Amino acid sequence: MHDLDADLLARVEAGRSLVLAATPESMVPNAELGHTVLFWNTLWTRDQPPHTLGLINDLDHPVFANFHALRHSSWHEWELTHGRRAF
Helix, strand or coil, X not given: CCCCCHHHHHHHHXXXXXXXXXXXXXXXXXXXXXXXXXXCCCCCCCCCCCCCXXXXXXXXXXXXXXCXXXXXXXXXXXXXXXXXXXX
């Protein structure tokens, strides 16, 4: 799903699940997610993306009951995060 509208909100309220993958252009402020090491810093690269260093996952959250994850970002999350923007 790329756009959150009344129909999608009604589905969520009815108990359905969805993955909202908003288009990067629609996200403000523009903070591009990334999987990078601490060495690379946007202060050194003139604000070149990515603007984050990865994820810290709350493994107690129910979403991870059927989705393997580590406490920190790993490569199996690449397609979910690469080129996306942070909420």
